[in-house]
Amino acid sequence: MRQKVLYIIGMLALVLISGTTFAQKAELDSITRADTLYAKGHYQQAASVYSGILKRGYESADLYFNLGNAYYKSGKITKAIINYERARLLAPNDDDIKYNLDLAQAHVVDNIQPLPEFFLTKWWHSIINTHSADEWGTQSMIAFFIFLVIFALFLFAQTVRRKKLAFWVSILALIWSGFTFSFASSQKSKLTHRNTAIITAPTVTVKGSPSETGTELFIIHEGLKVKLTDSLGTWKEIQLADGNKGWVQDSTMVRI
Numbered sequence: 001m002r003q004k005v006l007y008i009i010g011m012l013a014l015v016l017i018s019g020t021t022f023a024q025k026a027e028l029d030s031i032t033r034a035d036t037l038y039a040k041g042h043y044q045q046a047a048s049v050y051s052g053i054l055k056r057g058y059e060s061a062d063l064y065f066n067l068g069n070a071y072y073k074s075g076k077i078t079k080a081i082i083n084y085e086r087a088r089l090l091a092p093n094d095d096d097i098k099y100n101l102d103l104a105q106a107h108v109v110d111n112i113q114p115l116p117e118f119f120l121t122k123w124w125h126s127i128i129n130t131h132s133a134d135e136w137g138t139q140s141m142i143a144f145f146i147f148l149v150i151f152a153l154f155l156f157a158q159t160v161r162r163k164k165l166a167f168w169v170s171i172l173a174l175i176w177s178g179f180t181f182s183f184a185s186s187q188k189s190k191l192t193h194r195n196t197a198i199i200t201a202p203t204v205t206v207k208g209s210p211s212e213t214g215t216e217l218f219i220i221h222e223g224l225k226v227k228l229t230d231s232l233g234t235w236k237e238i239q240l241a242d243g244n245k246g247w248v249q250d251s252t253m254v255r256i
Contacts, residue, residue: 027058038066043073061091061132068100077107078223082198085225085256089191092129108223114241133187136180143177146170197238197253199224206246210235217246226253 034049047070054063064087072080084101091097117125131139147170154166202222207214210232220226220240229245230237236250 027053027056031063034066034070038070038073041073043070046070047074047076047079059090061087061094061097064090065094065097065100068104072100072104077104078198078200080104081108081223081225082254082256085196085198089194089256091132092187093131105223105225109221110224112224112241115243128183128186131183131187133184133191136184136187140177140180140184143173143180147173147177194255195228197226197228197236197255199226199248199253201252204248204252206238206244206248208246210237210247214247218244225256228255 030049030053034046034053037043037046037049047067050063050067050070054067064083068080068083068087071077071083081101081104084097084104087097088094088101128136150166150170150173154163154170157163157166199220199222204220206217206220208217209215224240226238226240228236229239231250232247234250235247236253237245237247238253239245
């Protein structure tokens with residue numbers, strides 16, 4: 001009986017592994033087909049294939065970046081910006097993504113000057129953005145493992161000098177594990193909350209309250225990135241990089 005159960009479990013595992021491998025191969029074939037279409041200048045078709053892969057749940061910075069490039073080449077600048085921004089969420093330190101995003105944003109009508117950021121805050125954010133959430137998470141786990149090993153050496157060290165050395169090295173590893181864990185959490189929070197959006201309507205009048213009869217404050221245009229700060233029904237409160245706030249219909253934007 002026991003052997004029969006183990007046999008069934010083994011067969012189920014084999015089926016699952018085979019199914020996963022088959023699915024991965026199918027997606028790799030789709031990516032290759034999209035890359036070929038892009039190389040031949042069929043940008044619309046390439047964008048369609050890349051979008052299909054993402055809709056099936058396969059997400060990566062490269063996929064969003066390639067989709068952004070296909071849209072950019074097709075002249076769909078706003079869709080290009082949305083996908084470059086999504087790619088940058090997954091790979092915040094990628095220079096190619098940043099360069100192409102800057103190129104696409106040069107087409108946006110609005111030229112919003114961001115509020116100056118306190119230099120320590122700017123420095124702190126620049127450090128966090130040097131790696132993705134997964135990269136910081138990996139560093140945190142490695143540092144914690146090193147802490148455990150060195151702390152064990154501290155416990156069994158035979159001399160005072162070795163005990164001191166092992167103690168301080170283990171403390172440094174623990175501190176680094178804590179910092180990198182907080183960096184990973186910060187990057188993960190950006191991915192899960194996604195409190196930014198890109199305006200997709202050609203022209204949007206920003207209201208002073210969530211109502212069609214609200215006071216008209218200012219006008220923004222397609223492609224502008226905004227921060228979402230509140231929500232009421234179909235209305236969203238947005239904040240621009242210069243600090244100005246107001247309400248717009250959520251149908252006028254796409255969340256990054």
